[in-house]
Amino acid sequence: MNRRHFIQLAALSGAQILAARTATAESSERSPAPTASFRIKPFELEEATIAQLQAAMKSGRETAVSLVKKYLKRIEEFDRRGPALRAVLEVNPDALAIARALDQERKARGPRGPLHGIPVLIKDNIGTHDRMMTTAGSLALLGSMAPRDSFVAQKLREAGAIILGKANLSEWANFRAERSSSGWSARGGQTKNPYALDRNPSGSSSGPAAAVSANFCVVAVGTETDGSIIVPATLCGVVGIKPTVGLISRSGIIPISKSQDTAGPMARTVADARHLFSAMSATRPEGASEPKRRYLIGMAASSPLGVEPFCQEACRRTVAALVGAGHEVEEIAWDPEPVARSYGVVRRASMASFPADLASFGPGIRQLAEQGRGLSAMDYFRAFESATDTANRSVGVPLQTRFDFLITPTLGLLPMPIERVPAFLGDEWARYTQFVLPVSFARVPAISIPAGLHEGLPVGVQLVGRFAEEYRLLDFAQELEEMSGFGFQRPPGLE
Secondary structure (H helix, E strand, C coil): CCHHHHHHHCCCCHHHHCCCCCCCCCCCCCCCCCCCCCCCCCCCCCCCCHHHHHHHHHHCCCCHHHHHHHHHHHHHHHHHCCCCCCCEEEECCCHHHHHHHHHHHHHHHCCCCCCCCCEEEEECCECCCCCCCCCCCCHHHCCCCCCCCCHHHHHHHHCCCEEEEEECCCHHHHCCCCCCCCCEECCCEECCECCECCECCCCCCHHHHHHHHCCCCCEEEEEECCCCCHHHHHHCCCEEEECCCCCCCCCCECCCCCCCCEEEEEECCHHHHHHHHHHHHCCCCCCCCCCCCCCEEEECCCCCCCCCHHHHHHHHHHHHHHHHCCCEEEECCCCCHHHHHHHHHHHHHHHCCCCHHHHHCCHHHHHHHHHHHCCCHHHHHHHHHHHHHHHHHHHHHHHHHCCCEEEEECCCCCCCEHHHCCCCCCCCHHHHCCCCHHHHHHCCCEEEEEEEEECCEEEEEEEECCCCCHHHHHHHHHHHHHHHCCCCCCCCCCC
16 A cells, blocks of 8 residues: 555545455465545645755745644644554644744745754654653653753754654564564554554654655654664655664663664655755765765675565665666675574663563563573673674675675565564564664664565665765665665555
């Protein structure tokens, strides 16, 4: 189901929204998306880009106030009611006042930059010093107000962006339970995938990904430890950037891992993700780019953990476009298992310091925390060094010594229906993260871009770049998006 199809199906009652679907733990086969023969008024800002909205504000056709009002109405109609995506936990009560001030500033002095007056949603583990809560989706933090803005929120405000609200997430960034459904939090309930409402959007940046996909905002900010931006971006058919770890300050973000956590942009186009990244990181001047040239690219399309054929096909289709444009591609081996084994020890050891309100977590998490308390500091450091060394040999060294970029599928399978997730292995996170976990431990930047659909659900590819070379990677991703035509490939909507 594409985003336009989702809009029309939203008019149906819950029982009518989706036809019955079947799935098993071994496969992701599903029946075709349902059809409808009715019309609804299209959303005025559907698929609008930052450049288009800036042009509309410059001409006077739109204002920051009018944009906020339209997106808030959109959220009310489709997140709160209709299909009830549950991608947004709360909206900013001061959004309209901020928009009015930015409109006045535009008239008096002109825009600050590309994000001036642009509504942005941010994940609910990112602190904002305003009248919104920062809870990581947990009832334990209900009422918690950040004493100051996080670095990310501060940079967004400085750029003139309007923080429209807080997006839902997998509670505690997917550290609440071992067999939970991604996108579920006690505070917000289950976030749904806009392409198929019986599937989750993966996590933990579920809300930001679904919100961008459903046109609740232009861009959003997620966070990642091991796949929490790249994977939901893929499953919601949007662009996601996991920056070099440490490039964007994590001050004011509820943490999981100081060695892997990072915030990153989610958008519908690479250009929009670039605007947001530039504002968040304050690295190099917006618009600077590297001249196009031919690259040597390493491709990994298979793994010992298994990759569904359609995920491999999406990667190979993308590679064909690259070869057609004159780039050279070589296949490389990819084995995530050594990293995953060491990561298991790292995860348990990290959980040993979880607080005594641990009773609110699932039994699997409590058990892991107890196991972690039996590990020594040396156990942790050995496991961490092993995971990092293995990841660097697989990812970092090839990029530094041979390849300009790496390309992989973003995941090895599509999500099973939400109702079936807890009975099996949660979201089969090992297979989801097999292509992103080594990249996370290597701490290098990665981008997920759409690469078509499989039976109505999005499939993406992951582009991996060298340490701290985000803009070079963004240039390449934008070139690929333009030449392949894969961005937002979807079945025709009902007109």
